[in-house]
Amino acid sequence: MNFNILKQVFPLLILVLTISCSERAVTDVLVHNLAEFDKAVLEAEPGTEIVLANGVWKDVQLKFIGEGAKDKPITIKAETPGKVFIEGVSNLEISGNYLVVKGLFFRNGHTPTGNVIAFRTSEEKVANHSRVTNCVILDYNQLQRDKDDLWVQFYGTHNTMDHCYLAGKTNGGPTVRVDLKGNQSIRNYHQIVNNHFGPRPRKGGARGETIQLGSSFTSMSPSNTTIANNLFEECNGEVEIISSKTNFNEIRNNVFYKSEGSVVTRHGNYAVIDGNYFIGDGVNKNFGGIRLVNTGHWVINNYFYNIIGENFRSPLAVMNGIPKSPLNRYNQVTDVVVAYNTYVDCKSPWQFGVGTNIAQADVLPKSEIRSARALRTEVANNIIYNKIGDKNVIIEHDKADGVKFKNNIINNQGVDFGDTTRIKATEFELTKVGEYIYLPELSREFDIYQGFGFDKITNDLFGNSREDKNSIGATVQGEFKDPNILDKTKYGADWFSNSIEAQEPSVIAVTSAKGELEEKIAAAKAGDIISLGPGQYNVSKSIIINKTITIQSKENEKAEIIFTGADNTPVFELNPYGILHIKNVSLTGNGKQQAFSNLKENMSNHFGLTVSGCDINNFNYVLKAYKQTFAEEITFKNTSISDCENGIELSEETNDKGDYNVEYLTIDNCSFTNVNQNVIDYYRGGYDESTIGGNLLVTNSTFTNCGSKEKNRILLNHRGIVNVNINKNTFTDNMVELVALLWGAKNNVASDNKISNSGEIKVEENLKLKLMY
């Protein structure tokens, strides 16, 4: 047979196609305002490029409706990428086919609707085959934390978000959500690729996911969304970074870098989680891995480095399900495959029966009891390396008796981990391939388990073929090339970088001359240090803190601030972005004011507070945090607090939806004397097993003559807070019944405390809380 005949024919075909493609007639239309934009959109034809003039577009609701063609999309783009600023109360909605949006910068504002960018313009009119690329959304937050929104909401099918940078979302709602309600949005094959998801601060409660794919109500629908080649950097919003809630989603080759959460198959089934990097630091236990619920997932070729998260946040967390679970709760794990993964210096990387709560049968309804263990699940061909031996490589919160372990090996430095069959101890070393990337070099071939469908795992972490020279672990053996996972030019908008050069702070000397302190704080740059000379500073009006600032004086020459402001006003008013470090300062009030507080309204971004070496006396409140305000960290250290009506008040999140006012509250080496009530009042309400904060540490401190007016007769109030540690404190003559009431079922502990004439510390195993759903 003469195959040359075919060779002659095909180039002709290709030529014909090429000619037809290059026939595109591009029309550029420059628009300067919304009216011009709307007109251009109305008149656009396939191939039209609508160019938004550089500058600030304020309070604009852009509706981009059009019918492009496959080879001739309709495009809206920035005149110069990154120089078109969408600000104020603005948003963008897209519907039609083959539409492209390029180079826009959303900042200094928030959306008037439920989303900043939506791939639809009405319930019926969705976008298909459309793309948002090279855009940035930065700190585009609602004024209230409880006002939920989404930054990008997908509808329709075959839409793409690529090379975008999204960071700084503080209010409720996932950063990106794929919506599947309606047949027009299923089997969507959306692509979320090559984006940079920059820092998302801790939200303090639920609804802080970075990406959510569907919801429990559409958890039976095929989504087929791909999330690939993205960088997730410090995505700390909540316990789930990616929450997959629909079927057949693929999460491939992403980098999860120091992100306090996990990839979770929360609802839906048959997810593929393939070739991702999970990078921790061996210190922070909040960096998680992959948490599995439901059926048929394949977790393959993933690399875990220095992930020491526990339980929900362990590198591999296989949950218990609820038998015959309600739609919005936990289905049993069945038919899952975990194969060809590599774990380097992770702690107890495999945890099964996560979330078991059989012991709580007394306080929870039957439909909440997670007792259904994983079934028909295979864990095979994985490699674990521990620089320091781990005594508990596998943790079974409930038995892993439905899990088959095959051909897994470990170098545990000879340390016994109580298991010889499920993982085989072996000697091998690592080789450093790049930053954070250490790969096993195996001196011999290890048998490979061939489970059902394993023949379809054709490539490794780096995309190398497994066909000819397969190996257990995330990579086949051979020459390793540095994958440069943190090369940020590969992700996000090409005109934007979130790398900040370290800047030397200015030290600004301030005297006690009237008004000088307030003036210089207002003029300082973020990060600057206000250095107070000794003496008395009379402050008559609240000082606004709206950036990171340090105020300090010398330890042995403390500046004294005398506050003469109005009742119920604070010395320091913490505004959005306001992070105050105050050191070696004495603060004195008249008994009716607050030392620190934040805004009652419009707290559109987080605040923070560190108080060290200070004396605080004669205030109504030491700290008063209002509802819908949040600090990642609040610390009091080496500080004495005396003669105040109230202490540290962080208890306004009474919606009982899992929210709270601060992630970490630390009291270290402080003294509290004559604080009448709310000495510490820190509250989280609502039962939700997946909200696993906040964190209270009270240590090395003394509490004397406090709590005399406390209504509930408990000195330290932390109801609903999941992690509490009260240790090495001295409690003397506090007129209460209890020093603290610990939640036994959670991580609440007390030790080495001296208690005299102050009641006791009591443990309640199962706290009764309102169900959140």
Added chain:
Amino acid sequence: MNFNILKQVFPLLILVLTISCSERAVTDVLVHNLAEFDKAVLEAEPGTEIVLANGVWKDVQLKFIGEGAKDKPITIKAETPGKVFIEGVSNLEISGNYLVVKGLFFRNGHTPTGNVIAFRTSEEKVANHSRVTNCVILDYNQLQRDKDDLWVQFYGTHNTMDHCYLAGKTNGGPTVRVDLKGNQSIRNYHQIVNNHFGPRPRKGGARGETIQLGSSFTSMSPSNTTIANNLFEECNGEVEIISSKTNFNEIRNNVFYKSEGSVVTRHGNYAVIDGNYFIGDGVNKNFGGIRLVNTGHWVINNYFYNIIGENFRSPLAVMNGIPKSPLNRYNQVTDVVVAYNTYVDCKSPWQFGVGTNIAQADVLPKSEIRSARALRTEVANNIIYNKIGDKNVIIEHDKADGVKFKNNIINNQGVDFGDTTRIKATEFELTKVGEYIYLPELSREFDIYQGFGFDKITNDLFGNSREDKNSIGATVQGEFKDPNILDKTKYGADWFSNSIEAQEPSVIAVTSAKGELEEKIAAAKAGDIISLGPGQYNVSKSIIINKTITIQSKENEKAEIIFTGADNTPVFELNPYGILHIKNVSLTGNGKQQAFSNLKENMSNHFGLTVSGCDINNFNYVLKAYKQTFAEEITFKNTSISDCENGIELSEETNDKGDYNVEYLTIDNCSFTNVNQNVIDYYRGGYDESTIGGNLLVTNSTFTNCGSKEKNRILLNHRGIVNVNINKNTFTDNMVELVALLWGAKNNVASDNKISNSGEIKVEENLKLKLMY
């Protein structure tokens, strides 16, 4: 470009492929017994055909394990199709690839395992690309009704059952089930095609489906099973004929002929129900249509004729879901499309909110309340024709406010049906195309609604293209050809027919000579009539009835049977298949025996009883039915019953799993006098909304001096029976508190009864029953 070049190349390719296919070397191996069979299987190579010698293969467990090839399967086949009888305690298991089974006849026995034919030989070893064809399974029932099994159980992928005939299953368990536990059995693409599912008798309770696709536990898995071109004839096992419980199944071009059930999307989502025929008779309300639960189904191109089923059994039944339903209950209907269907002479064909039970909130837990109405559902382009106008074309058990109706038309003969927007009244006529097939002839074109995805409905009921000349309704307009839906040569095994020629019964005269009656009954053929001359028949031992038989004498010269058998034995012992019609006979006992009963054990098939014009007196029981026995119909007519300790006793199904002993119990124009207890005792236990029997009719009868020893003080006991009608009876001097306790929420009614000195008839709206699951 010269396309002739391509034309020259392709035939060469095809030639090459053809040569390679025809290289198959077939080896025939004739085997006569299990040892030879096992050896042949062990030695088989691709292409081998193992021939089972004609004759009876008794008590054989055939394991067919092999590796055939795509073009060279390994086959086991009957020497002559239909002449190899698998009998006794036997079964067949298949695993491997490319295996074929042909021409076997399973009868006179039952399986020792859970299935007669299984597409696996162990939990791990399943079959793929394998086929069972031209086989028959007939009455291959377990000895006990409660011993569940399956006749064909699919595992693995790409298996086929075609041209088989299956009929007569009476015990628990679907006739065919597709199993999806394990990744080796998902996305299975099994084909169940061109089969004839012959009569499956009513089972009396749940677990009597003809085909079940998965289970609630695998309801999240993709199945992709096709059920196409099958005939379902009198598949009356239970309320679901096909129970689709997994995702992406396709049910196409089947004929549901006088089958008492529905096609139900019980669990799982995205079923396609396309081009099926539902044929009723306009009389039997048990013939159903399509009942929908869950998400994303497409119901298109279907034809419904004379289906008058109500509620669960209506032609289109859209159910209410349970909000956030547990896995094994009812998810909400969302994103469903019902388009291009034709309904001819159906009653209230569209019913929504089916199964709503908001009113039962008092007696049911919240997780049982079906209050979630259908959402985002479209009903469009359908045609309804009613020869006699229907006042309630749409029934809303709960509001259909989440349903969009578009471009539906009806000829309702001008009768107002209270709706002008959802269906448009129009004039058009039908044309007869074939038996049961009447299609609308439209005199003009009607607008067609184009919903999302409607462009993918490319063909009509007959497979004609919709592209050029589309029309609303199941068929495009044009020349119609008779689809010959009941041409049985298209379905089932080619060597088997279930068509039975009507046979004239023999009338066999019997005298009262000793032993003659028993002898002649034993010798009679099924269907024969035993004609008793007048006089006294002394019967000393139970007469066995194991076929359909009629025993009668003349109305005015009643034969008298005097029974002198042992205590607790019946005059007539109803064995499997025993259906007795007894007419104008007097039966007298000694007070300690039974007039009728069935077997205590091994009642492997149903019985039946019609008693008319008889006198029955002096028995312990008139009828005593034992556990695990079932009659489709029991009727007492024009009969007097007197001086008995117990009456009609059908109450042994106390497992509370929805089972009961008889489907229809009818008492018409009878008199009951001095029956001390259990006058009528008919029981169904267990709450299950989808078990919608049994049926009790008590009419035109008198009850006098009965119930004096009744422990629960109720005369007519029918606890848990769904359909009860007590009318035009006279109750006099019965020493009870209640004549009957009706279940108000179900179809229990009483009217025109005369009650004196007999207590009352009471209604309890919501009966408290044990939950079944």
